[in-house]
Amino acid sequence: MPTQTSDQRWAAQAAAGDENAFRELYRAHVRPVYWIAQGILASPADAEDVTQETFVVAWRKLPRLELQGESILPWLATICRFQAANRLRQRRRDRANTVDTLDETIPDTVSVEEQVITADLAARIADEVGTLSELDREVFRLCATEGYAYQTAAEELGVSHAVVRNRLSRVRTQLRGAVKEVRDA
Template sequence: MPATMQDREWAARAASGDQDAFRAIYREHVRPVYWIAHGILGSASDAEDVVQETFVVAWRKLPGFELLGDSLLPWLATICRFQAANRLRRVRRDRANTTDAMDETLPATVSVEDQVITASLADLIMAEVDRLDEIDREIFRLCAVDGYAYEAAAAELGVSHAVVRNRLSRVRSRLRGAVKEVRDA
């Protein structure tokens, strides 16, 4: 059963208090949530804290949550972005209230323009992914989104390591080309 199909079952069981189901959700989505947090915060330790906060919030909210799609990842990503924004505000406030010099590596604000550009690129990438054939979409999901190694993805899909490596390389080239076209335009 594909992981996204399992999300619905796991969410229902976790909402009823099943800790094993919640552990499965955590294992399935911790990597992409971490990279979202790291991309916003730029700090591994802050990203790890935000990941933990994200899953604590998810655990609390699951009993009243209704999964509309097949995957919990968009919901978890939203929680993660809110937690990361809260962390940025807290860090800036704490640093402003100390006598130490302000860390200039933290952005003063979260740029709406950058968020729009990032969202547009994400939409473009998802549209390109949707145009891929089924095996390429699954390889992309397993390796690029879920963080599977080539060998693990090959075992999951019943294909060879070389098939996963070669197809993922072509998919990444295609996505880079689409992004480059948009940036050049």
């Protein structure tokens, strides 16, 4: 019998109402979701709001989720894109009601192509992270996802500062390659 990934386990527990499991999902994926929102909205404040809205929607929908694959990130990315599109529509309505002309810098829609690229990108990153060694995944989780300083991550993992710095650099290079593959495709 195959073992469940952390996402699968946390999603099942959160779907059953376990708030701690949902907190783990949040911690694991809040930064990638924020990056997706920021890429669409180009506003840190709106991206933060949309990130929070994404996880509120995810909490409500988790009991009906049938997780496809090991990572919940592609599902969260889809929710995030819909929330961001809603935010863009709200911006346009707000501006139309307060200004005579519509700001041309706000896109009318989120392009389907961009949504597919974002979903593919999230899936590719999740796949690539899945290929990392356990130590590399932990270094990535602590430093890139949870924002730990190198020294704090090193202490948590029982390795040196240099090990964390070097491994994270290698992981980032690997992930940049994966991102470039999706964008070039």
